[in-house]
């Protein structure tokens with residue numbers, strides 16, 4: 211049993227789970243039918259990734275819990291997703307900008323994680339990378355369309371970026387768990403990803419005629435279980451069945 | 461001269477129908493045939509899209525990861541069905557956005573079943589089992605519809621519908637064979653969805669004025685009552701298998717005919733729901749309208765960007 215691996219895996223899992231949940235809220239309400247389908251696809255991929263990762267987190271934890279136990283029966287403080295993932299959908303622009311900041315991170319993250327010395331993590335990364343490439347292309351293209359579309363869409367996209375930018379830094383959070391696993395060749399050193407991420411973000415933002423906010427103000431805490439007010443409501447919904455009918459199978 | 465041509469065209473059309481040759485978009489067809497198809501296919505497309513809402517209502521509350529993923533995939537399939545069907549409508553010269561506006565204005569109808577609320581997880585089982593089950597009964601004969609694009613869309617749709625029906629039956633079985641609370645939840649769902657599911661096949665044949673014409677055109681291949689009976693005969697034993705009770709005290713097996721007989725369908729309820737007075741009609745249409753209105757700026761942005769791109773490439 212390796213609790214560092216479990217902790218590390220759980221972070222990746224929680225990002226996928228919580229963002230997947232948010233994106234799934236669009237299902238049936240998308241701005242165009244084709245986009246409804248695309249967003250649902252992304253939600254499905256994220257829930258699928260979350261499932262594989264939670265299974266592995268549960269196995270490495272060694273406490274006899276299942277992936278579903280981890281997904282549906284933890285307390286809010288025990289979820290370690292970044293704050294960005296739990297931010298509300300807002301309008302379509304806000305959803306897309308959130309997704310773009312995240313997908314760009316995930317693209318480089320999974321590329322690196324494919325080389326992890328942990329074969330299970332490497333395998334999950336390889337499968338997820340294929341999906342993420344598509345997500346990244348989708349969200350980048352929409353950022354460009356919205357940013358360089360109409361006056362209104364530009365303003366909405368810029369407002370979303372101004373709102374969400376301060377949550378991006380947390381994607382690069384690292385602590386002792388990371389350093390321990392980096393030394394073993396298992397985890398990704400996120401300081402190596404940061405410049406790649408920023409370069410790609412700048413590139414797309416430029417094409418979208420969007421301005422990256424000039425602020426050093428950073429919002430974080432999710433990785434350590436300190437969340438925004440939004441997560442409690444999300445969990446109340448997500449955990450509703452498991453909490454109302456404890457111990458049953460579905 | 462013109463009249464002779466029309467007679468010839470009608471004869472050619474009829475001869476294709478007689479020989480079971482599909483009518484294709486560029487073929488001549490009677491104006492009423494076209495109108496009937498536009499009405500029926502767009503109504504069908506709207507049903508797929510509005511049908512996403514009652515199930516979408518439970519995606520964020522699905523009880524475990526597997527069910528969440530399966531439900532997402534299922535609702536996504538329904539969006540895909542809507543897409544194929546809107547494309548089929550467009551082959552008849554109708555405009556997708558205009559038909560959608562008719563839905564929003566209340567001019568176009570959609571399946572009345574989606575105006576009932578989904579109030580428990582068991583409803584996800586009941587919908588898959590009964591509603592998709594009934595949809596299969598309706599749609600399998602449509603795979604042989606005389607209009608090519610509709611028939612081909614139905615072939616694709618039917619493959620996915622049987623997966624929908626199976627996942628629904630799996631959900632409800634798991635509940636029916638589960639704890640007392642779960643069984644009660646399953647029975648309650650069956651009680652609420654049974655009669656509306658039977659109404660999905662439309663009014664009795666005697667009260668269905670368009671049926672004969674549609675059958676002559678080979679758009680429809682079976683009558684409402686025939687399909688309803690088929691559904692009842694298949695579904696009643698499934699309920700028995702998992703220990704649920706069909707909420708119909710008059711239900712009985714007729715040895716001679718080899719069919720189940722049912723009590724009286726409450727057609728007043730059916731017509732009330734069809735005409736806009738079901739429990740969720742307002743919410744369903746409002747949700748679709750909101751999606752369209754909220755998405756307006758997004759669609760405008762996509763268009764504007766495409767234009768800019770074209771202009772840049774040209775210069």
Ligand SMILES: [Fe+2]
Pocket residue numbers: 508537538541617621
């Ligand atoms: Fe469907």
Ligand SMILES: [Fe+2]
Pocket residue numbers: 538592595620621624
């Ligand atoms: Fe279906």
